[in-house]
Amino acid sequence: MFEGLSNRLGQVFDRLRRRGALSAADVDEAMREVRIALLEADVALPVVKDFISQVKAKAVGQEVFRSVTPGQMVVKIVRDALVEMLGMENRGLALNAPSPVAILMVGLQGSGKTTTSAKIGLRLKTRERRKILMASLDIYRPAAQEQLAILGRQTDLATLPVIPGQTPVEIARRAMDEGHRSGFDVVILDTAGRLHIDQALMSEVAEVRDAVSPVEILLVADA
Ligand SMILES: Nc1nc2c(ncn2[C@@H]2O[C@H](COP(=O)(O)OP(=O)(O)OP(=O)(O)O)[C@@H](O)[C@H]2O)c(=O)[nH]1
Ligand SMILES: [Mg+2]
Structure with a gap:
């Protein structure tokens, strides 16, 4: 880019x-x-x-x-x-809100959202001792949810169990409920890749945003 x-x-x-x-x-x-x-x-x-x-x-x-x-x-x-x-300075992540806080990962297809979700999760766990839950809202690409589950196992981070047939908004809500119930500090929501001109997918991600009010929406871009 x-x-x-x-x-x-x-x-x-x-x-x-x-x-x-x-x-x-x-x-x-x-x-x-x-x-x-x-x-x-x-x-x-x-x-x-x-x-x-x-x-x-x-x-x-x-x-x-x-x-x-x-x-x-x-x-x-x-x-x-x-x-x-x-941006002149590195602001860091604004996580100082009542737990669980949501981080929404967005970006184009293949830009590194899923990988970065796990990297951020691992970093927050090891450096800031936060309890992390990751959830994949990617119901479109085959094995996308499994990809996050594998990264979760590799990094020893919890991932939301997959329930087939749920919409991204339903998954996001379930992730936040699980976050409350099990005392997670941060819920990282990994979305499917999308183009800004894809109206259906854009309104879907807006719906997710409105449902969980993330403290951070992180755009993952190829540098
Ligand atoms: N070199 C390099 N490769 C990366 C980096 N992050 C991710 N990748 C690779 O880029 C490819 C796509 O990464 P993903 O994390 O699956 O990207 P994504 O945005 O989740 O992709 P979709 O969910 O399909 O939109 C994979 O092969 C990753 O291993 C990075 O920081 N550097
Ligand atoms: Mg992905």
Whole structure:
């Protein structure tokens, strides 16, 4: 996901850095390329627009054209804005709510949701001594629920027993009930992979969210 974006931005940055003097048109041209790079990396249009206008405002404010190395300066402004947009600091997981708290894992097919569910579960168990229950809401891909059960056995984490025929919302509710009953601190809900344009699956995951009010919804993406 980030590879294509880094390559494209790298090219734009290289060209800017090589330039001695920059005109306003050069900066506009570079911004157009940054905009295309972001759009091609599937960044949402409103986010891109906002980003570009922020960067332009900063570039004007910092009098890029009068600086000795205008190219470097534009690169720095874009870089800083990217860091700010992606988040300046690592917040950690917000688990300080009455147990059990739900963590909802979402993302595209094959992005690593199930694997990451087990990794996070193991980490919370060993580092923070939390009692973890994992549940697979993936009723679509064959053996998806079994995959989580195997990871549970490998990491010595509890998984919700599979009851065939239940919907994802029913499984999520049952997981939270089991969390209450058996004193789990954290319930990790691993969902099926989906595309944001798949309306049925998107409203399904929204229904799950509304049913369990997760403290964290984690998007798992290929880095
Ligand atoms: N290299 C690498 N591979 C990973 C990582 N996480 C998961 N994988 C692999 O990527 C593949 C898919 O991982 P899953 O955890 O099943 O992904 P998923 O998002 O649950 O997939 P679906 O449920 O089918 O949408 C598996 O072969 C994993 O072993 C990772 O951090 N690094
Ligand atoms: Mg999965």
